[in-house]
Every structure is written in structure tokens, then in C-alpha cells.
Amino acid sequence: MDEIGTQHAVERLLVRYVASIDENRLEDWPGFFTETCRYQIISAENHEAKYPIGVFFANSRAMLQDRVSALREANVYEAQRYRHIVSPSLVTENKDGIVATQTNYQVIRIMHDGATMLFSTGRYLDRIDLRGKEHLYQEKLVLMDSRRIDTLLALPI
């Protein structure tokens, strides 16, 4: 894959990923990851201090599926939607089809009553497998600019 093709593949995966969340197709969300993977939402502050704990963590696609099941079946939170705004991605490394990228994001949260707020800003640090037919995240680190979360964090970022 040439440089333009790689850039296109990375960003196509990204916009499909955020659309699955924004359009409340959470059941599709784990499918963007490899079976063994690493997904974590963590503050940039913790990440820089090398503290390992954040808000969400998963190291398997099954754990991501469990997050969705819990959100659908068990957890209580007020109805809400996200709108992700993402920047173009910077490809920082490309080793035989495994690419590392970083992308800025903003998440706007819209509550059922219309209350709208800038809920989170930050960066995705991703490792993507572009070798197969399906392009998948091996790793997605969501580095929140702030450790402070309004009320609760239910939906993934």
C-alpha cells in the first residue's frame, strides 16, 4: 500500500469507528478490533506519569463485547449520544502493514433533554493492522486531555 493508500485506509477506519458510536451501533464497535487487542481510555496525565489505570480497559474483543452488553443490559445512565469530531490522522510508523497513528478528537455529548456539552477532548494513539482484507485496531489508546469527567462515562470514545 502506498502512502496515500495508507492514509486513506487509516482515516476510513477511523470515521467508520466513530460513526458506529455516534449512530448508536455499539454492537458493531468491538468488530473494529483484533481478537486480542488493547483498548484503554486514560487521562494524558496518568499516561505520562506511567500510571496504568484509566477509565475503560480491555485486552480482548470479548471484553469490548462485555462493555456493550453491560451498557445495554445492566448499567443505568441517562439516554445520551456522542458526536465525534476527528482530525486527519498522522501516520507515525509503518512496519510492513502495521501502522502507528495519532489523531485528535473532540466528543460532544448530547443528553436526551438536549443539554449539549464538550464532553472530552484528546488524542487517539492507534496501532492498526492493514495487512488483511479487514483493517483492524490492534491497539487504541484514548488519551483524554482532562482527567475530569462530567457525571459519568458510559459510551466508549
Add this chain to the structure above:
Amino acid sequence: MPNGLDLAWPNEGVTRVPYQLYQREDVYAEERARIFMGATWNYLCLEAEIEKPGDWRSTHVGDVPVVVARDMDGSLGAFENRCAHRGALICHKPCGNSARVSCVYHGWTYDLKGNLTAVTFQRGVNGEGGMPKDFKLADHKRKALMVESYAGMVFGTFDAATPSLEDYLGPEICTRIKRVMRKPIKLLGYTSQILPSNWKLYAENVKDPYHASLLHLFFTTFRLNRLSAEGGIIINESGAHHVSYSKAATDKVNKDYDKADLRVKHDGFRLADPSIIQGRDEFGDGITLQILAVFPCFIVQQIQNSLCVRQLIPRGLGETELLWTYFGFQDDDAELAELRIKQANLVGPGGYISMEDGAVGSFVQRGIVGAGRDSEVVEMGGHEWKSQTTRATESPLRGFWKTYREHMQL
């Protein structure tokens, strides 16, 4: 001194709590004076966060800004984070290391006990200006807190008449703190949650074992913490503090649960990756959950292998910050270290069994608009505030309100 609040407590006593307590600015101001700056021990930080001489941190007692520090001689101290000059924060950064701290506004400088050590241009510039000759640095020492540390946790009190920290906690609570804080800890991270509700609504939530398996259905569904599991409530002699604990392995099929109209069925839901709930009995007593609350605003949590302290910081009448500090032990092996990361999914702002707590206080805060002089009902488990073997009780809540009334003289 009488509190001057126009607020009569209902005749039923601690089984009724007036909603006005969450709604009135004058109550909030009295709480600052009588509870947070009164005869209570307030969590300031972990010793691990101020390990070296010269380490200091900005923290809060209630909403009052405080600096806590390890002085150059190794002793702990704390003082109000307010410059004697014009009232600005002396330390505006979250933490640092220095023998002295200076206010950025005009550079007034303090040692780590809060003594004013230097005033910029005290003698003026080129012989002109400067402070009057009778100005004495010693007259402007910052108000110091009494500071004591217990099991690696640092507490402070503004009131010199507060009993010693160990007496304040009582032997039952000390034993249960030591059960968790048994060896040198390792910090694993922070998260913070802004709760759109009065601080007492979260304090109450923590002291309410009744809700745990009803609101947080993740645990109920997986039979991790149903009230039918073996466990209980320990309340200290004064009623101020409590411990709620349970042993998940002792849970049996329970007809009361099957009769209760819970929002999900018990058998329809299985984890695709159950590794998250495969904890290790690291304390060797089978207790899978221990929540310990110290009046007014401090919580120590063990949920399986997820260890955390939580500090509640009021940020006005209707807003509260909940600060989660996660830790493990320095001798954690790789497997335990990974378990702590995985099980952190259970708690915090996005926790499987804690995210609801962020919302439910706001449901109350919004629900009580227009409630006038109405009160909440706190009768589950009786009228007392004693230790109980059941967790189908609100006994710790009554202990909280008994203590609250004493401090507030209500």
C-alpha cells in the same frame, strides 16, 4: 454556639432527613464551619504522594484549599492555601518539591509549616516604600491544621480539640483500614468525576448498602454482590464511620431475589471474557468487597483486587468532585498488577458497578425541587445505627445523620 439556621429536624429523628439540607446555601456555609473546619479528621493525601522531604500537594478540606507537605525534617504538616497578603492561593500547582513555597502574586514566601519567611521588598526599593517597621513576619503565619497519618493515609483537622485520629476512627474501623493498607503501596492512577449534586448525596450513597445490588445490576447479575451473600455492616461506636463487606463465594440461590422485580433476570447474561471477575483472595479472608467510609468525605475501597481511596470535594451547594486514587502494592506480581488494571473497569467514572452513583445523586437533586419541608425516609433495617449482619439496611446512613446533627447542632 447555636447555628442560627431556621431549620427544625423532624421529630422522628435520624429516620427522616430534610431535603433542604441539599438545597440551602446557609446550610452549606455552616457545614464548612462546623464539619469541615470543625472537629473532624479530613483525608489530605496518601503518604506515598509526599514521600520525600520538600514534597507538597494542593488539596482540600471540604472546599477549603489546603497545602499538605513533608517538611525538610520528614515531618508532615498542612496549612491553609491562602496568602496572608491578598488571599491568593499560595500553591496553584497540584504538587511540587521545594523547601519553601511562594505566592506568585507578590512573591510572599512560606516554609512548609506555613510560616511566613519573606515578604518581597519588605525594606522597600532604594530605601523607599516597603512594609512599615512594625510589620512582623511572625504575625502572619498561615492557619495550620493538626496532621496525623494512619496506615499511610494523611489526615488533617482545623480544630485542635479533635480527638486523636485513632480515637476518632475507633478500633473497628482501624482494623478494617489495616486489613487493606497492610504494606507499602504503589500508586496506579487517578480519575475524577464531577457529580452534579450536593456532597452529602454521594456520602449517603456510599453509606447505603441497600442500594448496592439493586441499582448496580452488573454485580447482581453475576452474583458478585447480592445481599444474600455472607457479609455485614460494622459501625463504629459514635456512628460516624462504617464498613460494609461481603464474600461473593457464599452467595446461594435466593428466593427473595427471584421475587424482587429487578430490571434484569439473573440467568440471561454471561460475560464473554470472564477474566475481569476472576480475582485473587489476596487478603486471605474471602472478603471480595469492603467499602469503608470515614466521616465526612473519605472512602477506602476494596472490590475484589481493585483498591482505591476516594475523596469527596464539595465545589458549591450542587456540585461535588469525586477524586479516585488507585493503588496496588509495591510487591504486586505481574498477574496481580494486570488484575488491578482489569478490575478498575468495575469502578470509577465508567465503572460497571459505580457509574450509576454518578447519576443517582443528580436524580435526587433534581427530584427534590419543590419538596419544601419534606424529608427522605431512612428506615430500612430499623431506627438504630448499630452494626448489623444484614446489608438490607440503612443503618450506616442513620449513623451519618446522627453525626451530622451533632456537628451541626440540628
